[in-house]
Amino acid sequence: MDWQSLWLTIRLAALVAAILFLIALPIAYWITYSRWRWKFLAEAVVALPIVLPPTVLGFYLLVALGPRSPLGHLWQALTGHSLVFTFQGLVVGSIIYSLPFAVQPFAASFAAVDSRLIAASATLGASKFRTFMEIVMPLSVSGMVAGVVLSFAHTLGEFGVVLMIGGNIPGVTRTVSIDIYDQVQALNYSSASITAIVLLAISFGLLAFVYALNRKVLAVWLWK
């Protein structure tokens, strides 16, 4: 069992879930309430990582974050090193890769809030921001927790994107799934099996938590 890879993966997933929480909130809000006629195009872009092969996404990210791209060039000028094959590069790639797993549960839970409550809040003098903070968000807790947990779990198990933009540098970009791949390549099945079981247990625990939330088992508890 490579504890270094596990710790790196958990750090990566936690950081990505935290950043995604902040990024996905305004995107989900806009998707839920915007009446822009071309909104479906933006929704399709956000959902792309669900259907795109991770290697394709990884390839585009490698090109977009590489030192020859404007973003990669700017990053290199600011930090003195490239964004690809670094932990920061992994974070950026994972945010894009897991974006729909946060945005979609957030948007679904915002849309489920009774529009009469939002109208009532407006007639009582509340701004859209206050309505969002005091009415929409508290009534969407289970969807928001589900979004954060799913983006954490999805980042935990990513492989193709990580391999493309992070490579396989121990302690820097080698995540658990790449470690399993390495172990299998080296015919070290017992070690691969232990790591795979740990990943399976964590993923199952997180998904069970999300489903419990959806059945309101935990939602009731969270409200109290």
Add this chain to the structure above:
Amino acid sequence: MRNVSSESSASSAVERDIQMTSGVLSLHVRKRFDATKTSFELDVAANVSSGVTIIFGPSGAGKTTLLECIAGLLRPGSGQIAIADRILFDSSRKVFVEPRQRRIGYVFQDLALFPHLTVEKNISYGIRSLTPENREQKIANIMDSFRISNLRGRKPGEISGGERQRVALARSLVTDPCVLLLDEPLAALDATTKAKLIDDLRCWNEAHGIPILYVTHSREEVFALGDRVLMLDAGKIIAEGTPDAVMRR
């Protein structure tokens, strides 16, 4: 359309306006109404003075659409809405005041109480800008008037239908609205509870004297509450006058 909501100096100006403009609600609203079973053009012109004006008519007559236009929840196709000299909507001058700045109380048919907030927090929601002392005083007074002081810490899901109705009324009235809109607020109540609430509402309005627009299907409520009736059908006023005169038709 000029959107007045973003004017930052608004709050003191709005407060001043509210003091000045408690008066007649004048409206001329046109709005295309399309639903699955019916479609028509809402075209209503009326002056609503203080007292209870009942909007009476069959389902699909456009009663709720009219209230939503007045509250600013729907934007009329054309027309004007004003309270005394304060213009809330004027299509020719491209004015549309956002619902949050209209100071119009609205009690929804399904009440729309915030389920995650206690009764006290529901009631204080619209008066957050007051000082804590004033806010506390107003909450205590309104809870006392509507006999809901004992429900202070409970959530809407933990109280009865009649109590929820009183909380919804208190939540709207505590903001000192210039106009009160009630969309069939008593529809689901038994006769005794309804009679008590009608008394509460009458008492409150004797003290405050603002225009109240009250949507109902119930003839009993028309006679119990109404000072005046607007009978609406397919988006048009087909009769108006005292309850006796209109309901005898």
